[in-house]
Amino acid sequence: DADVTQTPRNRITKTGKRIMLECSQTKGHDRMYWYRQDPGLGLRLIYYSFDVKDINKGEISDGYSVSRQAQAKFSLSLESAIPNQTALYFCATSDTPDRDSNEQFFGPGTRLTVL
Amino acid sequence: DQQVKQNSPSLSVQEGRISILNCDYTNSMFDYFLWYKKYPAEGPTFLISISSIKDKNEDGRFTVFLNKSAKHLSLHIVPSQPGDSAVYFCAASGRTGANNLFFGTGTRLTVIP
Numbered sequence: 001d002a003d004v005t006q007t008p009r010n011r012i013t014k015t016g017k018r019i020m021l022e023c024s025q026t027k028g029h030d031r032m033y034w035y036r037q038d039p040g041l042g043l044r045l046i047y048y049s050f051d052v053k054d055i056n057k058g059e060i061s062d063g064y065s066v067s068r069q070a071q072a073k074f075s076l077s078l079e080s081a082i083p084n085q086t087a088l089y090f091c092a093t094s095d096t097p098d099r100d101s102n103e104q105f106f107g108p109g110t111r112l113t114v115l
Numbered sequence: 116d117q118q119v120k121q122n123s124p125s126l127s128v129q130e131g132r133i134s135i136l137n138c139d140y141t142n143s144m145f146d147y148f149l150w151y152k153k154y155p156a157e158g159p160t161f162l163i164s165i166s167s168i169k170d171k172n173e174d175g176r177f178t179v180f181l182n183k184s185a186k187h188l189s190l191h192i193v194p195s196q197p198g199d200s201a202v203y204f205c206a207a208s209g210r211t212g213a214n215n216l217f218f219g220t221g222t223r224l225t226v227i228p
Contacts, residue, residue, distance in 0.1 A: 004158070033215075035218075040124075040220055041220060042117075042119075042121075042204060042218040042219050042220040042221055043159070043204065043216075043218040044218070045215060045216070048215060058215070090158050090159070092158075102147045102149065102164065102208050102216075103149065103161045103164065104161075104216060105161070106151075106158030106159045106160070107158050108156070108157055108158050109156075109157070109158050
């Protein structure tokens with residue numbers, strides 16, 4: 001079984017609809033992240049959480065919100081989807097970094113299309 | 116403003132030859148650098164990393180070189196294999212321990228059999 005899972009894997013929705021993307025992990029990591037990938041722009045950080053009571057904005061948080069329901073679950077919401085939020089969304093997890101390790105583990109991604 | 120840059124969107128290499136993927140960064144506070152590999156329809160997977168106290172790290176066919184004065188790192192794959200065909204992302208993080216990663220735009224490597 002995959003350590004980091006995302007649902008749904010694909011979603012097509014209309015402008016103005018509310019969308020929730022879900023992420024679950026079995027790695028036991030405290031830290032979780034949401035990224036989006038756009039062609040030619042690499043991955044950009046939307047929100048991150050270092051534990052259940054901690055939520056932080058990333059580089060491009062406008063138009064998004066998150067909820068950390070448990071250590072293993074981190075969901076991303078688009079309250080009112082717009083076409084320029086069409087992208088590939090990745091969830092990631094990590095352990096507390098140390099000098100020799102700062103690795104993040106990624107889910108398989110959710111392809112979201114907003115019409 | 117892109118703090119991590121991969122200026123080559125694509126690279127083609129013959130099987131058995133060396134692949135060299137390059138990455139430049141602008142933030143001198145970056146302390147740790149990683150390479151991720153991504154296949155279609157999958158998430159990025161960690162490949163190799165290097166901290167700023169080193170200038171080289173090797174793992175099998177993969178070697179990462181770091182030139183801090185030039186703010187440049189490179190990934191060498193020797194010998195290249197068709198299974199190495201993927202998009203490679205360079206990423207960097209700072210000294211704060213927050214381990215937020217800043218990603219480059221990726222280089223698509225094609226290894227020709």
